Amino acid sequence: MRLLLLGPPGAGKGTQAKRMSRRYGLTALSSGDILRGQIQIGSAVGKRAAPFVSSGALVPDDVITDVMLAGIAGTPYRTGFILDGFPRTLPQAQALDEGIEDLGVDITAVLNFDMDDRDIVSRIVGRRSCGKCGAVYNVDFLPPKTADVCDVCGSPLVQRVDDREDVVVNRLKTYRAQTAPLVKYYSDKGLLHTIDASAAADAVEAQVGLMIDSLSAGK
Numbered sequence: 001m002r003l004l005l006l007g008p009p010g011a012g013k014g015t016q017a018k019r020m021s022r023r024y025g026l027t028a029l030s031s032g033d034i035l036r037g038q039i040q041i042g043s044a045v046g047k048r049a050a051p052f053v054s055s056g057a058l059v060p061d062d063v064i065t066d067v068m069l070a071g072i073a074g075t076p077y078r079t080g081f082i083l084d085g086f087p088r089t090l091p092q093a094q095a096l097d098e099g100i101e102d103l104g105v106d107i108t109a110v111l112n113f114d115m116d117d118r119d120i121v122s123r124i125v126g127r128r129s130c131g132k133c134g135a136v137y138n139v140d141f142l143p144p145k146t147a148d149v150c151d152v153c154g155s156p157l158v159q160r161v162d163d164r165e166d167v168v169v170n171r172l173k174t175y176r177a178q179t180a181p182l183v184k185y186y187s188d189k190g191l192l193h194t195i196d197a198s199a200a201a202d203a204v205e206a207q208v209g210l211m212i213d214s215l216s217a218g219k
């Protein structure tokens, strides 16, 4: 199963990618997590990406495409993988098609996490993540057991700098202008499955589970 998760920031793609990864034993690659890791270690990729990430713009296609294709090649891609946050533009989608064709595999399905902009802003500003293990929470919808402390590893939770309201508005504009056209791209290929992402995380997980079961049954 090679799955792409498409949808606006804050729609819960990262949370579901982690859950699906555990449940189905698939490697999840999050482009945002990879870029944040590169920024943290101060690599050449990180230095190039940092100004784009902090302003809510997309990093240049060539930078992210090279990183993600290398990431995919390093996974057991014949068994499957989950891509969260990549591709985000048409050139990235085309480069992904070519890159995985070279590996002799294709995309099984694209899950489109659908959600209204108004709900997104309130969800993102409540988002907190663990600075150590990357687990993601929401102060309103998915609170940790103890406020501001990670359930998984006990480290303090932090707010991402690009989750501030002004940056979120920019990220949403970027999404609508540059990434939303991918809905048609994958729909035309017959790969698109829409998920109602406004529900709570457990309910979204149940929808995703049903979809994956029906995809497996149809194979």
Ligand code: AMP
Pocket (backbone or CB within 6 Å): 009, 031, 032, 033, 035, 052, 053, 054, 056, 057, 058, 059, 060, 064, 084, 085, 086, 087, 088, 089, 092, 162, 171
């Ligand atoms: P995310 O964690 O997926 O919301 O990504 C955080 C930020 O990383 C985005 O706002 C972009 O600046 C950058 N980013 C992540 N994935 C991509 C991508 N596929 N193309 C370009 N920029 C990306």
